[in-house]
Amino acid sequence: MKQNYYKFALLYIFVYAAMGSVFPLIGQYLLGLGFKGTQIGMVTASATAIGIIAAPVWGNIYYKTNNNKHVVLFLCFAAVLVPVFLLQISDFYLFLMGYILLFFFQVPICPLADTMTLEASHDFGSVRKWGAVGYAGGVFIAGQLASYFGLQWIFILFSMTSFAAGIMVWIIMREKFDLKEERENYEEKENRNTDSMLELLGNRKYCAILLSAFFVLGTNIANNTFFGFLYTSGGGSLGGIGLVFLLMAGSEAPCMAWVHRFSAKFTLERMILFAMLLSACRFFWYGSGPSSSLLMSTFFLQGIVNGILLIEFIRYAAKVVEIAFLGIAMSFIQAISCNGSTILCQMIGGYFMDHFGINAVYLGFAAMNLIGVFVYLFFRLHIKANDKV
Structure with a gap:
């Protein structure tokens, strides 16, 4: 089991290193091509827009395929x-069209990797922390390569790490984690004839989680695009x-590793509420225009917020x-609460940056976070839930 754990850890490292190599620096790359802020927002939003379609589609294919890990393997190599x-x-x-095609393949990899981990009965937080390590490493390496050799290296690094992720999926495929029999028994027991997606969306508590996460997760993902502009406006360099x-992404790893301990004491429902409030306060402060040195010194805020939200919303x-519905459930979180929210944040963020400046972008993000807190409390999601509904 321990050896298998490291296979999943390496998978997360490579999958998220690919994302880290592109997302934080894509704005600077597009700016170098002569794109305007609104165009940059459209391009970055297109990745999340196609994810709204791609994640459920590939999640459903994963759900219905006997050798479901072949789906993830194909997506990794297509992204190369x-x-x-x-x-x-x-x-x-x-x-724009090429970017959409790229993330039609790449976006579903993350929720399907989560599904593979949950199906293998690993401690999700313990494994998922390696995604933060990979993301941090990808950002750092891409930043150094971009500084010395040019921003085109962000895409070269993306291809290399996506290929490595595909190799890890191929290695994991040799293990037996297929839940096909369990799915069949479950369906026979319940005598279900309705479409699996519609049935999942009939789960009211799950839908409430999707809605509250919509107002928080997208802002923290879009931050990866706009933070570079905030940092340079405060005197920072490329x-x-x-x-x-x-530092920011790296700080997520220990938080992800430790979050289950705090959740065991305070409950995961309350930990999510705490992280949502902290996220709102963080973005309000970013909206005040802090210096690059202050942004650097408070890197750990991202670790706390993302370390909790990215783990506990999934859990x-x-x-x-x-x-039986884990694959589709994780794909809907990716499509709606991550991609649907992120496209809104990136489009609004691009417009705000063009017309009001980068500080206004983060004030808007903070306002969205507060809406998410209201939704979370309104549906009483902060109260401990023990049973599936």
């Missing part, structure tokens, strides 16, 4: 090839972006749905 073509494109509309993201959702 597209960046090669993106490097040749400088036209806005062509780049190379410094890589370093501060290394909360898994707590209230049947195991």
